[in-house]
Amino acid sequence: MSDPRLADAVVQSGPFSLQTGPMGVRVRVEGVVQGVGFRPFVHGLATRLGLAGRVGNDAHGVFVELEGGRGQIAEFLVRLERDAPPLAAIERVTVTSGAVRAGGRFRIVASDPSGASRTLVSPDIATCADCLAELADPADRRYHYPFVNCVNCGPRLTIVRAMPYDRPLTTMAGFAMCDGCLAEYHDPADRRFHAQPICCPACGPTLRLVGAAGELGASGDPLAGAVRVLRRGGVLAVKGLGGYHLSVPAADEGAAAELRRRKRREDKPFAVMVADLAAARRLCEVDEAGAALLTDRARPVVLLPRRPDAAVAGAVAPGSRRLGLMLPYTPLHHLLLADVGAPIVLTSGNLSDEPIAYDDRDALERLGGIADAFLTHDRPIHLRADDSVVRPFRGRAMAVRRSRGHAPRPFTLAWEAPRPILGCGAELKNTFCLAKGRHAFVSPHIGDLEDYETFRSYVEGIEHFAALFDVRPEVVAHDLHPEYLSTKHALGLPDVELVAVQHHHAHIAACLADNGEQGRVIGVAFDGLGYGLDGTLWGGEFLLADLVTFERAGHLAPVPMPGGSAAIRQPWRMAAAYLDGDGEALAVARRNERRWGQVSALARRGGRAAPLTSSAGRLFDAVAALLGVRDTITYEGQAAIELEQLADPAERGGYPAAVSRDGGVLVVAGSDLVRAAMADLAAGVGVPVISARFHNGVSDLIVRCCRMLRDGTGLTTVALSGGVFQNLLLLERTVDRLSGAGFRVLTHCGVPANDGGISLGQVAVAAARDRLASQSTGHSMGLSGTSR
Secondary structure, three states, rough: OOOHHHHHHHHHOOHHHOOOEEEEEEEEEEEEEEOOOHHHHHHHHHOOOEEEEEEEEEEEEEOOOOEHHHHHHHHHHHHHHHOOOOEEEEEEEEEEEEEOOOOOOEEOOOOOOOOOOOOOOOOEEEOOOHHHHHHOOOOOOOOOOOOEOOEEOOOOHEEEEOOOOOHHHEEOOOOOOHHHHHHHOOOOOOOOOOOOOOOOOOOOOEEEEEOOOOOOOOOHEEEEHHHHHHOOOEEEEEOOOOOOOEEEOOOHHHHHHHHHHOOOOOOOOOOOEEEEEHHHHEEOOOOOHHHHHOOOOOOOOOEEEOOOOOOOHHHOOOOOOOOEEEEEOOOOHHHHHHHOOOEEEEEEEOOOOOOOOHHHHHHHHHHOOOOOEEEEOOOOOOOOOOOEEEEOOOOOEEEOOOEOOOOOOOOOEEEEEEEEEEEEEOOOOOEEEEEEEEEEOOOOOOEEOHHHHHHHHHHHHHHOOOHHOOOOOOEEEEEEOOOHHHHHHHHHOOEEEEEEOOHHHHHHHHHHHHOOOOEEEEEEEEEEEEEOOOOEEEEEEEEOOOOOEEEEEEEEEEEEEEOOOOHHHHOHHHHHHHHHOOOOOOOOHHOHHHHHHHHHHHHOOOOOOOEEEEOHHHHHHHHHHOOOOOOOOOOOHHHHHHHHOOOOOOOOOOOOOOOEHHHHHEEEOHHHHHHHHHHHHHHOHHHHHHHHHHHHHHHHHHHHHHHHHHHOOOOOOOEOHHHHHHHHHHHHHHHHHHOOOOOEEEEOOOOOHHHHHHHHHHHHHHOOOHHHHHOOOOOOOOOEEEEE
C-alpha cells in the first residue's frame, strides 16, 4: 500500500466513503513487526500527523486504531510501509473501518497475548552505530557497558521465551529497569522507547570472569582479566548471543594448536574475529561483496581468500586458502577486540561434533577441560544459535550455515499450506522447519544428530519453535533413510500424517523454495549420499522435478562403498573401488598396502559390506585420495574441499565421461574421470592441473546431461543443489557453462545447498502435496517419485 494513490483509494472508497469529518480505521500489520521498534515508530508517525488512537502488540503482529482526517490517515498508511524501522519486514497491511475510542491522543497500549500466534520474531541483530557511539563515549552512562542495546539492535530470538515480544516473556524479565531506563522506555522521542532488552550498568546484566573450576576469578575488571588470559596464550570461553565461544589470539601458533588439541578438532578451520574492515583486509582479499557481507547486520562468518602475508597461525585454518572472518556483533566483542588489539579466534564452544554450549552450568561442565577462564554474564540465553556462515557468490551471499542473525526469518512458500507442517531434516548439518500458511520457519543450525546432546537440542528446539510460532504440526515430512534419527523422531510422533520425501527431491525442492520457484525443472543434486527409492545410496542425481513429484532421469554409475560408512571416513577406499584392482602400483595403494587388496576384493564382492552408491561426493573422495590429497578425513567433505583448493584456476581442459542410457535413464561413467586423472598422474602432470581438469570434467558432464534432458523434455531451467555445489570452482564453471548453453540456472542463497536446506525442501514438498490432496479427493500424500 506504499503507493499514495492506493492509500487514498482505501479511505475514499467502500465503507470509508460514507463517513464525513473525522474517520476511524483499524489497521492490522503482519510480518517481523515485534521487537524492531514498530510500536514506537507508529506512535511517532501518528503523533506527527495529529492522529488519535492506539497501537499494541498481539498474537497476530501489531494492531493500530486511528481517528482523524482522511488526508492524514492516507498519509499515515503510505508512510507506515515506506518509512518502517530498518529491522521490520512488513508482509501484509489490512485496513478496515470502525468506531475508535481514541480519547484525543495516541498511545501505546499493553500487549494482548490471546489468540493463535501469527506474528514473526526478529533474528538477533548486531550492535548499531548509535549504541557503539554510546559505548565509546566516556560521558555516556553506558560507557563501556557490554550490554548496551536499543530498539534497532541487540538480542532477539535467543532471549525470547514466548510471544508477544514483551520484556516479561524474555530472559530480561529478571532485570527490573532503573528510573533512568524507565524514563527512556516510556519516552516516545527516545530510540529505546519500548525497547524490551533495555538496560544499563545500574539495572542490567553484569559481566564476570570465572575460572575453569567454577571459582570467581581475580578481583577487578573482568574484561581486563580476560584480556590477560588471551595475551598469555590461554583459552578463553566467551558468552555471546547464542552460546559460548572459545578464543585464543589468532596469531599465536601454540595457543591455536593447544585449542585444537583440547577441543579435539584436528583440521577443520576456526573462525577469526577482527575489529573492523581494515583489519579484515590485512588478512583476506575483501571485495565489495565481501565487505557488504562482513558488515551486514547479521554479522555472519564470511569465507574469504586468505592473503599470503596474513598474520594468522597455521593451526587456525590448516591447509586452507580461505579464512572465515567476522566482525564484532555484541558490545562485549567490540570491547574485547579493542583491548586485545589483534584478531582472535572465535570458534564454537563445544567439543568436536557436540552442540554449542549456551547454559552457564552446562558450559562450565563441558568446557571446563578446554577453557582456562570464562568471560560470562547473568543474562540467560533461552535458545542456542551458532554463528551463520556465508560466502560471496556473484555479488550475493551463499549460505553455508544459516543460524544466528538469519533465523528465524521465514521463507515464503509457493502456496499456502492447508495444514501445519514439520520438516524433520536430515542426519547431518540438521535443521528442522515448521510451516503454517505461507510461512516456513527454518531453525538455526542444529548439527549432526548422531550426538546425543545434539539430538536433545533438536527435540527441544522443535518444541520451542512450535510454541513460539503457534504451529502444531498435523503433517510431518521426513527423509527415507530408516536409520536417520530425524526419521525415527518423525515415525514416533502421534496423531500426524507422515510424508516421506526422498533426500535429493528435498534438495531440489529447497532450491526452488529458496528462489521462490514452483515449476518443473532439471534438478542436479550432487552430494555425499541419500537413501534412494531403489534402496541404494544416491548422490549424483539428475531429476525432473517440481514441488510435488520427481523422476530420476540420470545419475552417476553406481560403484561399491567398501566398508560402508568407513569409505566416507577413508577416501582411499573409494579410490580402490573406482580403480577396481588396477591401481596396485599407484602411490595411494602403496600408502595403504596393508589393506588395499582386501578392500579391493571387498568392493568386487559387493553386498551389504560394500553398498552401491551413485554419490558425487564419493567420486571427489576417490580423486582426492588418488592425487595424495587426503586418505582419511577428520570432518565431512574435507577431501573434496582440499582438492578444490589445489586446483589451478587457469586450467581449462577437462576429462570426458561417457554417458549411456539404461531404460531411458542417463548413466554417467564417473570412473572415466578417475582413470583419466590416473593417466595424467602417471604421465607426470601436476596435481593442480589434474584437479582442475577433474572439476572441469564434472562441470562438462553436468552440462551434457542437462542438454540431453532438455532435448527430451523442453525444460530450460536447471536447479543446482547438494553439498557438492558448495565447491565454488565447480559451481562457477557449471553456472557459466549452463548459462552459455542457454539454460536458466537456480542456485542457493538463503539456505545452504548442503543438508542444512533439506528441512525447507521437505516442507515445500509436503505443502505442495497437501494442497494437491485438498483439491482432489482420494489423492495419497505418500511417497511420490519414480525410478526406472
